[in-house]
Amino acid sequence: MDSKEKKVPEVVIRRLPRYYRYLDELAREGKTRISSNALSKKMGVTASQIRQDFNYFGGFGQQGYGYNIINLLDELKKLLGVTRGYNAIIVGAGHLGHALTNYAGIKRRGFKIIGAFDNDTQKIGKDLCGVKISDIKNIESFIKKNDVDIAILSLPRENTQEVADKLIGMGIKGLWNFSFVELESNDKVVIENVHLTDSLMALSFKMNRNEE
Amino acid sequence: MDSKEKKVPEVVIRRLPRYYRYLDELAREGKTRISSNALSKKMGVTASQIRQDFNYFGGFGQQGYGYNIINLLDELKKLLGVTRGYNAIIVGAGHLGHALTNYAGIKRRGFKIIGAFDNDTQKIGKDLCGVKISDIKNIESFIKKNDVDIAILSLPRENTQEVADKLIGMGIKGLWNFSFVELESNDKVVIENVHLTDSLMALSFKMNRNEE
Numbered sequence: 001m002d003s004k005e006k007k008v009p010e011v012v013i014r015r016l017p018r019y020y021r022y023l024d025e026l027a028r029e030g031k032t033r034i035s036s037n038a039l040s041k042k043m044g045v046t047a048s049q050i051r052q053d054f055n056y057f058g059g060f061g062q063q064g065y066g067y068n069i070i071n072l073l074d075e076l077k078k079l080l081g082v083t084r085g086y087n088a089i090i091v092g093a094g095h096l097g098h099a100l101t102n103y104a105g106i107k108r109r110g111f112k113i114i115g116a117f118d119n120d121t122q123k124i125g126k127d128l129c130g131v132k133i134s135d136i137k138n139i140e141s142f143i144k145k146n147d148v149d150i151a152i153l154s155l156p157r158e159n160t161q162e163v164a165d166k167l168i169g170m171g172i173k174g175l176w177n178f179s180f181v182e183l184e185s186n187d188k189v190v191i192e193n194v195h196l197t198d199s200l201m202a203l204s205f206k207m208n209r210n211e212e
Numbered sequence: 213m214d215s216k217e218k219k220v221p222e223v224v225i226r227r228l229p230r231y232y233r234y235l236d237e238l239a240r241e242g243k244t245r246i247s248s249n250a251l252s253k254k255m256g257v258t259a260s261q262i263r264q265d266f267n268y269f270g271g272f273g274q275q276g277y278g279y280n281i282i283n284l285l286d287e288l289k290k291l292l293g294v295t296r297g298y299n300a301i302i303v304g305a306g307h308l309g310h311a312l313t314n315y316a317g318i319k320r321r322g323f324k325i326i327g328a329f330d331n332d333t334q335k336i337g338k339d340l341c342g343v344k345i346s347d348i349k350n351i352e353s354f355i356k357k358n359d360v361d362i363a364i365l366s367l368p369r370e371n372t373q374e375v376a377d378k379l380i381g382m383g384i385k386g387l388w389n390f391s392f393v394e395l396e397s398n399d400k401v402v403i404e405n406v407h408l409t410d411s412l413m414a415l416s417f418k419m420n421r422n423e424e
Contacts, residue, residue: 081416204293
């Protein structure tokens with residue numbers, strides 16, 4: 001398909017999960033159609049921007065006065081890999097690792113956490129929301145035996161680069177990285193660095209500005 | 213100052229924490245200056261975009277070949293409220309609440325977590341990284357006695373709106389909301405809704421596209 005060859009700008013990629021969330025919410029409420037105006041209002045972007053976004057993927061067939069929510073959601077699910085059933089492992093089974101294993105939104109989006117690893121003997125063997133925590137020494141053999149797509153890194157800053165290099169060497173295709181260190185994507189691996197404090201700082205910027 | 217009256221676009225606000233992170237990293241490495249080209253490369257935006265961003269705040273005095281990292285960082289700290297020493301409380305002391313209390317980046321940015329609340333009797337009285345977990349019934353008296361700026365919501369979806377309304381009624385100025393529910397800012401309160409899965413979906417979009 002031609003539309004798949006188009007390079008999708010980063011800002012458009014960032015809007016796709018938001019479209020997905022809003023439409024999923026509407027579907028839960030039993031809605032079946034949304035006008036482009038209503039979607040535009042929810043997203044805080046113009047209707048023309050939405051059309052442009054969707055045109056990267058063939059347009060998603062807007063008809064008449066709006067979009068069919070179920071169809072649109074299905075298309076977004078395919079694009080966003082929700083239908084792929086990606087398997088993930090947690091590397092670093094601390095509180096954040098625990099919270100992520102338990103995070104309803106992850107399962108709801110078709111991701112399955114199939115393993116958890118730590119180097120802390122206090123944690124090894126324990127249960128992480130239904131997943132047994134294994135010794136990080138066994139991560140290589142686990143990856144050989146299982147189909148692991150994504151590693152979720154929630155481990156100390158100082159260990160991150162080494163662990164990431166090892167995982168990439170083992171053929172892991174995606175890293176969801178919560179470990180402060182800024183890792184770089186390349187043609188072998190896609191990396192998403194999460195900086196939780198970025199949103200806290202946006203919050204405090206706005207509070208600060210309100211008070212001035 | 214005139215520059216403070218300018219409405220800062222959301223995209224610019226979103227870049228400010230990233231400027232802060234990059235410059236903070238450089239300062240840690242002992243660097244004192246950065247050229248606008250180098251900063252532009254790190255940020256993935258043009259040097260002219262950076263100048264435009266900074267012009268919302270008076271320009272930050274770029275001189276000669278680049279920026280003074282320490283000065284720029286100081287200005288960003290002021291803008292982002294890092295120097296305000298905002299006090300925060302955790303509402304919902306599960307694993308995510310625990311992880312956030314322990315999250316080094318939050319302290320590093322000048323925020324202090326001074327209380328934690330839950331309705332689970334198993335948790336009440338226990339320690340959350342140095343902060344005692346209190347009964348959520350006592351949250352009102354705590355807020356009356358203490359100077360609480362921000363509430364960090366990491367509680368179940370179904371309780372969120374009610375708790376948020378209560379906190380806003382008590383004069384809390386900022387909500388950092390991890391609870392799936394999309395809360396709306398108004399002239400009384402700034403709300404930052406965090407959707408962790410948005411970045412996971414951006415990751416899986418890119419993985420999915422690589423494989424196609």
